[in-house]
Amino acid sequence: MKQLHKQASVNYRRDEEMPGNQYSPKTLKHPRSLPRSINYLFREQRLLFVLVGVLIGSTFFILQPTLSRLGPSEARTAVTSSLSGSSSVVQSSNRGSQGIFQRRSVSGRVPADLGRRRLRIVVTGGAGFVGSHLVDKLIARGDEVIVIDNFFTGRKDNLVHLFGNPRFELIRHDVVEPILLEVDQIYHLACPASPVHYKYNPVKTIKTNVMGTLNMLGLAKRVGARFLLTSTSEVYGDPLEHPQKETYWGNVNPIGERSCYDEGKRTAETLTMDYHRGAGVEVRIARIFNTYGPRMCLDDGRVVSNFVAQAIRKQPMTVYGDGKQTRSFQYVSDLVWLTVI
Numbered sequence: 001m002k003q004l005h006k007q008a009s010v011n012y013r014r015d016e017e018m019p020g021n022q023y024s025p026k027t028l029k030h031p032r033s034l035p036r037s038i039n040y041l042f043r044e045q046r047l048l049f050v051l052v053g054v055l056i057g058s059t060f061f062i063l064q065p066t067l068s069r070l071g072p073s074e075a076r077t078a079v080t081s082s083l084s085g086s087s088s089v090v091q092s093s094n095r096g097s098q099g100i101f102q103r104r105s106v107s108g109r110v111p112a113d114l115g116r117r118r119l120r121i122v123v124t125g126g127a128g129f130v131g132s133h134l135v136d137k138l139i140a141r142g143d144e145v146i147v148i149d150n151f152f153t154g155r156k157d158n159l160v161h162l163f164g165n166p167r168f169e170l171i172r173h174d175v176v177e178p179i180l181l182e183v184d185q186i187y188h189l190a191c192p193a194s195p196v197h198y199k200y201n202p203v204k205t206i207k208t209n210v211m212g213t214l215n216m217l218g219l220a221k222r223v224g225a226r227f228l229l230t231s232t233s234e235v236y237g238d239p240l241e242h243p244q245k246e247t248y249w250g251n252v253n254p255i256g257e258r259s260c261y262d263e264g265k266r267t268a269e270t271l272t273m274d275y276h277r278g279a280g281v282e283v284r285i286a287r288i289f290n291t292y293g294p295r296m297c298l299d300d301g302r303v304v305s306n307f308v309a310q311a312i313r314k315q316p317m318t319v320y321g322d323g324k325q326t327r328s329f330q331y332v333s334d335l336v337w338l339t340v341i
């Protein structure tokens with residue numbers, strides 16, 4: 001109590017010493033320091049320099065995302081045009097690889113053979129007959145290729161010549177399971193193609209066609225990749241029209257032994273078009289007819305390989321039925337040339 005009283009009296013004395021008893025350091029500080037800082041800003045055009053700095057900084061941050069997406073030469077063009085007030089920054093970034101290719105060629109700074117942007121491509125079923133030829137074509141074109149295969153019918157031998165190539169990767173994976181990769185294009189071939197193989201495990205065949213295609217389309221949607229499905233002439237079933245036009249919807253048995261393949265491919269086509277219409281995925285469907293060439297499996301029940309195998313073994317060549325049936329044949333390099341997207 002005593003101490004408190006003392007304190008109070010000291011405080012009172014201090015207050016008494018203040019002029020007019022109204023001294024407040026806070027109220028006096030503001031009016032003095034505010035004009036001083038403003039004066040400081042206005043002196044020697046400092047405010048002007050601050051504003052110019054803010055302008056340059058914000059221009060950089062607005063342009064930065066666009067510039068980081070372009071190469072050095074594009075960046076230079078983009079900066080020039082944006083400073084001159086045109087809208088070509090947005091246009092050029094939307095032009096895609098074709099536009100970049102054209103501009104690089106015109107500038108003449110990049111040799112013509114290096115002008116095309118290298119694509120990252122996944123090929124499912126790339127260890128198989130058609131897939132391995134397609135991989136060869138894409139590697140020869142200068143792209144990076146990732147093969148996904150579970151080696152059900154495919155063989156490493158088909159790709160062994162590419163081992164050690166830095167633009168080639170091989171992943172043992174079943175397309176029935178999802179996978180996440182950053183790619184520009186997806187060629188979806190994974191599926192046993194010959195009757196012997198697709199009838200071996202029909203449930204697995206239809207799962208590969210439906211779930212495998214769903215997984216690959218989901219990937220295409222997520223990463224914005226272009227998608228190609230290798231379908232088959234079997235989607236026409238036992239056709240009533242010859243030759244079959246794309247507008248013909250077929251005559252397919254949904255409950256037969258071959259339905260796992262025929263109906264599986266039909267569903268894969270449906271999914272492909274639904275992803276295109278519903279999610280804007282860029283898609284292609286190739287309905288392939290009988291293809292032959294190196295690396296096809298002997299004894300897989302297809303007509304050309306059967307004839308070749310029997311001829312090699314010096315056996316009589318078997319013609320089923322009355323021999324009047326017709327087939328459309330193509331050599332594998334023609335098919336690969338047509339399916340490259």
Ligand SMILES: NC(=O)c1ccc[n+]([C@@H]2O[C@H](COP(=O)([O-])OP(=O)(O)OC[C@H]3O[C@@H](n4cnc5c(N)ncnc54)[C@H](O)[C@@H]3O)[C@@H](O)[C@H]2O)c1
Binds near residue numbers: 125290
């Ligand atoms: N060759 C033809 O005449 C022909 C005709 C019509 C359609 N097609 C289609 O072309 C594609 C390739 O046919 P192909 O003749 O090269 O057949 P293929 O059997 O030689 O190749 C298929 C590849 O897919 C792989 N595969 C199968 N199931 C898989 C799975 N679940 N996950 C990962 N990989 C899997 C196999 O191991 C193989 O490497 C197939 O989609 C087929 O339906 C081919």
